[in-house]
Amino acid sequence: MVLPTSPVVSPLRLRMIEDLRMRQLNGKTQVAYIRAVRRFAGFLGRSPDTATAEDLRRFQLHMAEQGTSSMTINATITGLRFFFEITLGRGELMTMMSAVHEPHRLPVVLSREEVARLLAAVRSPKHRAALSVAYGAGLRASEVVALKVGDVDGARMTLRVEQGKGRKDRYALLSPVLLETLRTWWRAARQQGTMLCGGWLFPGMDPTDPITPRQLNRAVHQAATTAGIDKRVSLHTLRHSFATHLLEQKVDIRVIQVLLGHKKIETTVLYTQVATEILREVVSPLETLPAP
Numbered sequence: 001m002v003l004p005t006s007p008v009v010s011p012l013r014l015r016m017i018e019d020l021r022m023r024q025l026n027g028k029t030q031v032a033y034i035r036a037v038r039r040f041a042g043f044l045g046r047s048p049d050t051a052t053a054e055d056l057r058r059f060q061l062h063m064a065e066q067g068t069s070s071m072t073i074n075a076t077i078t079g080l081r082f083f084f085e086i087t088l089g090r091g092e093l094m095t096m097m098s099a100v101h102e103p104h105r106l107p108v109v110l111s112r113e114e115v116a117r118l119l120a121a122v123r124s125p126k127h128r129a130a131l132s133v134a135y136g137a138g139l140r141a142s143e144v145v146a147l148k149v150g151d152v153d154g155a156r157m158t159l160r161v162e163q164g165k166g167r168k169d170r171y172a173l174l175s176p177v178l179l180e181t182l183r184t185w186w187r188a189a190r191q192q193g194t195m196l197c198g199g200w201l202f203p204g205m206d207p208t209d210p211i212t213p214r215q216l217n218r219a220v221h222q223a224a225t226t227a228g229i230d231k232r233v234s235l236h237t238l239r240h241s242f243a244t245h246l247l248e249q250k251v252d253i254r255v256i257q258v259l260l261g262h263k264k265i266e267t268t269v270l271y272t273q274v275a276t277e278i279l280r281e282v283v284s285p286l287e288t289l290p291a292p
Contacts, residue, residue: 012049013037016087023086026167036079049088056080057096070100107240108231109274115241118233121226127219129185130202130211133159134235136178138242138260140165141213141235143172147201149186154179161261170261243268248277 009017016037020030041048043059063073077097085091110118115135122128133144143161151160152174159172182201189195195203200210216235224233231237239260246256257268272278 012047012087016083019082019086032075033079033082036076037083039076040080048083051093053093053096056093060097064100070102073100074102106274107270108233108237109244110229110231110233110237110241112245114227114229114231115238117227118220118223118229121223122219124219125185125188126202126211127216127223129181130216131220131223131235131238132178132181134216135238135242136175136181137172138239138246139172140239141216144216144235145200145202145210145213148199149195149201150198151201152179152182154183165261168261170258173259240271240274243271244275247271247275 013034016034017030020033025033037048040051040056040059043062044051044055060073060077063076068076077094077099080097081091081094084093119128119131119135122131130144133139133147134141137159139147139159139161142165146162147159151162153160154174156171157174157176157179159174161170161172163169186195186201189203194207195201196207199207202211203209204211204215213235220233220235220237224231243256243260246259247253253268253272254265256271257265260268262268
């Protein structure tokens with residue numbers, strides 16, 4: 001994703017874009033930071049480089065009063081902090097803004113039976129294969145769509161994930177069932193002429209472009225409806241289910257951390273709270289009380 005640098009862009013915005021590129025932040029982050037400053041400028045009614053600390057405080061109060069989610073408020077503050085600290089060199093103005101506590105929510109997890117029903121309900125072979133990767137290898141949506149044919153290593157039984165979250169390469173799990181699913185899809189796509197040699201594993205309408213996460217999420221929602229699953233399901237739900245089911249299979253949590261590409265073990269530990277099969281194995285102290 002490339003931010004515009006046309007002549008209509010103001011010098012201030014152009015400088016911020018240059019600062020973003022210098023630090024090699026990914027495209028989505030750059031867009032989010034620019035959006036945060038644009039939103040603040042709209043509230044302020046003048047150029048954001050004329051803002052005071054009190055203006056920033058009023059803006060956060062405005063967002064809170066408008067019912068803006070804590071996640072959006074925090075993302076906006078992060079974007080503004082970059083603008084004032086890096087682009088303007090006036091980080092002291094951010095002292096009146098403070099991050100908002102985000103409610104702790106457990107991820108939605110499907111049972112194994114629900115995953116089987118969901119995958120069986122997917123009509124498109126391409127979508128079924130992509131969703132099988134999301135669950136079978138625990139990949140993020142952005143990682144699924146970025147896979148290329150050459151990333152599938154049947155000899156070593158691995159999937160190569162290039163530049164995943166945090167710009168890190170890693171190897172993901174490739175099970176025999178998933179490999180056969182991908183081979184079936186590859187044969188069908190090659191026969192249809194929709195997959196280029198060495199191209200995207202899941203091409204879009206134009207084979208030179210990959211399928212989008214939005215398309216895969218639509219496929220997940222449709223499959224969940226067809227399968228009669230009433231949980232809030234997204235492509236990321238399959239990643240959550242992958243991690244939880246591995247934990248229930250007694251796979252070491254440090255191994256799961258590596259497979260998921262988590263930087264911190266604390267992120268992976270979250271799944272211990274939704275691994276219900278592990279909870280069922282715990283004996284309540286009520287059961288061990290002596291008879292009166």
